[in-house]
Amino acid sequence: MQSEVMFAGFGGQGILLSGKILAQTAMDQGFEVAWVPSYGPEMRGGTAYCTVVISDEPIGSPIIKNPAHLVAMNRPSLEKFAGIVKPKGVILINASLIPIRSGRDDIDELIVQTTEIASEIGNIRAANIVALASFIARSRIVDFDIFRECVKKEFSKKPKLIPLNMKAVDKGKLAANFDV
Amino acid sequence: MGKTFLKPNSLSDNHTHYCPGCKEAAHGRAPAMATGIKRVRPDLNVFTYQGDGDLASIGMSEIIHSANRGEKFTTIFVNNAVYGMTGGQMAPTTMPNQKTTTSPFGRDVKDVGMPIKMANLLAALQTPGYIERTTVLKPKYIVKAKKAIKKAFIYQMEKKCFSFVEVVSTCPTNWGMTPQDSIKWAEDTLLPYYELGVFKDTPKMEEKNAK
Amino acid sequence: MAKVLMKGNEAIGEAAIRAGCLNYFAYPITPQSEVAEYLAKRMPEVGGMFLQGESEVAVGYMLFGASACGERVFTTSSSPGISLMSEAISYIAAAQCPVVFVNIMRGGPGLGGILPSQADYSQSVKGGGHGDYKLLVMAPASVQEAVEMVTEAFVLAEKYRNPVMILGDGLIGQMMEPVEFPEKVAAKPSDKSEWATTGMDTRKSDKRNLVKTLFLDPEELNRHNLMLKEKYKKMEAEEVRYSTYNTDGDYKAVIASYGTMSRVCKTAIDMLKKEGIEVCMIRPQTLFPFPEVAIRKAVEKKSCKLAISIEMNMGQMVEDIQRSVSGIVPVKWYGKCGGEIPTPEETAEAVKKYLNNEE
Structure with a gap:
């Protein structure tokens, strides 16, 4: 089985990091993974996106036309990519910045106020972790406990940030459940 | 009869064309190659031997950056105001109005600028430690040039600094002169422009200050 | 060793170190600057040497110099940078120095773009620099394979005394995948005393080694080139993968x-x-x-x-x-x-x- 997740948003929203943490989690769980960034000129200030491919077999093409899921952190990303997600996939919409919806009825739409939640726990920069936790909780694409450990590992060099990000993980998970 | 002159041990019988050392770099790139050697084998003695077309034209970037990094090798720069190897074309060091094969009416400084004074130019950098301009036109100058070159190598062996010795010389063939005339022309024309002397001797300065 | 998730560019840098190459000269260029950024931190940790040259032209000759005195050395660059190094690559091939090059290709010609491309196939395979020479060219399809090829490149470069080019498209450098590195130095250094200019005091014999590419005598140049040709034929017989x-x-x-x-x-x-x-x-x-x-x-x-x-x-x-x-x-x-x-x-x-x- 192979699954793909596309993360998209503005440069600076932690898009590439979210993808990396998901890839790391999947790898720790024993899956094959590939993390494929967009590194065009749009990286600076414009839209940034990356795709994470997760599979139980060696990965063929890391280039994906239709990802299984989408995490959209800004409006242009949702507008650009909502249409290419495979049916039954999860589309996470960062409602803090996106006033519209995907317009699809064949997918699982997950609406999360990532900025508000991150701001409640003390730092809006944790919005990407809130979104990622929400997405993982809903899609169950990887094991949530392994994911939690990976977030800890990611911030091990800045231990001060660990409690904040653990809160982000919990609140994100909660948001996924509330939205059901 | 005793021998009055022996070839130094450092010179081998290997036939080399324009590079007297043990490696050949492309035109102008010798300082980059020397950097490569010196960075991985700082214990080896390394020098580049470059002419004015090579060093002051195509290799300007390499010499400036090597000098500015303070690479601890020695550059011997032979300046005879012309491309000698390739048959007498205009060099960046060619004098105003000097005729060469590519400046048949004489170097027009309004068109191509004044000749470049490499020793002065490199001395403007803060890092390089020892820069001197010498000449080999007459025995009195040769003694000084020899001393300068020796000092440059001593500084290298003591791992002190980048050193640069410019040697103003003649090129009778490409200047179209007899050796005697070329010496006179060089003394009258080159030396007033390319002034001889020490431009920089940081190790000596530091030694003085320490005292 | 356990698997680690790494970007291709960083993995290539690490692989070179694991292969026993502690000398790296480079000039930054997208999409492979992460190699230089990674090794700028990593080389000092392992007692290695990193120098950012003033241009790819200069870097080419830094590699030539370092390799000519027998040290293992490599660089990474991307398409326009490889064009600038091509002059030196021709010299390095002529002088038979075992330098490893990595080209993380971007689109061309000219400045082109910075997205993945394989537009330097001909440049690497058919020449690029002047004169009759061949590079041994390897093309990885994953980060893991890039790591393995970097390791093998040093062995092959020294076996044939010939530059080796690892030709990766931009994605190989930019993608993250799990990789496993060899535990120990995976490429044993070869004996270079017969040809490298290592300094007379380090050698036992009185024979002077000379690294050169100038052969003004046509018969000598002919002999030299035919010898290179034999080498390329041997590669064709033994190294096809x-x-x-x-x-x-x-x-x-x-x-x-x-x-x-x-x-x-x-x-x-x-x-x-x-x-x-x-x-x-x-x-x-x-x-x-x-x-x-x-x-x-x-x-x-x-x-x-x-x-x-x-x-x-x-x-x-x-x-x-x-x-x-x-x-x-x-x-x-x-x-x-x-x-x-x-x-x-x-x-x-x-x-x-x-x-x-x-x-």
Whole structure:
């Protein structure tokens, strides 16, 4: 089985990091993974996106036309990519910045106020972790406990940030459940 | 009869064309190659031997950056105001109005600028430690040039600094002169422009200050 | 050693260190600057040397100098940077110095773009610099393979006293995948005392070593070049590497593809299989020497109607495939050359179109 997740948003929203943490989690769980960034000129200030491919077999093409899921952190990303997600996939919409919806009825739409939640726990920069936790909780694409450990590992060099990000993980998970 | 002159041990019988050392770099790139050697084998003695077309034209970037990094090798720069190897074309060091094969009416400084004074130019950098301009036109100058070159190598062996010795010389063939005339022309024309002397001797300065 | 998730560029830097190469000269250029950024931190930790040269032109000669005195040395760059180094590459090949180059290709010609491309196939395989010379060229298709090829590159470079080029498209540098590094120094250093200018006091014999590329005597130059030719022939006999995919059945076409593009082809072949269309792939892992025999044998199968070169350029490998199949089947090309990587769907569609035209 192979699954793909596309993360998209503005440069600076932690898009590439979210993808990396998901890839790391999947790898720790024993899956094959590939993390494929967009590194065009749009990286600076414009839209940034990356795709994470997760599979139980060696990965063929890391280039994906239709990802299984989408995490959209800004409006242009949702507008650009909502249409290419495979049916039954999860589309996470960062409602803090996106006033519209995907317009699809064949997918699982997950609406999360990532900025508000991150701001409640003390730092809006944790919005990407809130979104990622929400997405993982809903899609169950990887094991949530392994994911939690990976977030800890990611911030091990800045231990001060660990409690904040653990809160982000919990609140994100909660948001996924509330939205059901 | 005793021998009055022996070839130094450092010179081998290997036939080399324009590079007297043990490696050949492309035109102008010798300082980059020397950097490569010196960075991985700082214990080896390394020098580049470059002419004015090579060093002051195509290799300007390499010499400036090597000098500015303070690479601890020695550059011997032979300046005879012309491309000698390739048959007498205009060099960046060619004098105003000097005729060469590519400046048949004489170097027009309004068109191509004044000749470049490499020793002065490199001395403007803060890092390089020892820069001197010498000449080999007459025995009195040769003694000084020899001393300068020796000092440059001593500084290298003591791992002190980048050193640069410019040697103003003649090129009778490409200047179209007899050796005697070329010496006179060089003394009258080159030396007033390319002034001889020490431009920089940081190790000596530091030694003085320490005292 | 456990697997780690790493970007291709960083993994390439680490692989060189694990291969026992502690000397790195480079000049930054997208999309491979992460190698220099990684090694700027990592080299001091392992007692290695990193110098950022003033230009790729200079870096080429820094490599030449370091290698000429027998030290293991490598660089990484991207297309326009390799063009600037090509002068030195010609000298390094002529002087038979074992330098390892990594080209993380971007789109060209000119400044082109910074997205993935395979547009330097000809530059690496056919020359690039002046004169008669060959590089041994390897094309990784994953981060893990890039690591393995970097390790092997040092062994091959020293075995043949010849520069080796690792040719990766931009994605190989930018993608993160799990990698496993060899535990110990994986490439034993060779004896270089016969040729390297290591300094007279370090050698036992009185023989002076001379590293040179100038041979003004035509007979001497002829001899030198024929000796190089023998070396390249030996590479062709002994170092061809390739992998195959779906070659068992009665396939209708042979795809030849390398690097990231070959992985897209693999998925496209799986898709076509589901539709009942059999296509196989020969993936050259070395671009020089080229797997001529393997490709020829593959197209000799009766069911095979066609060979298709699928690359992210205008079809630079087509000539080599034509040479290999020597007229048995027609050779087509599919690919994109602007920086976009064709998707498996597009690739499968292109293959189908060619097959329909044949029938």
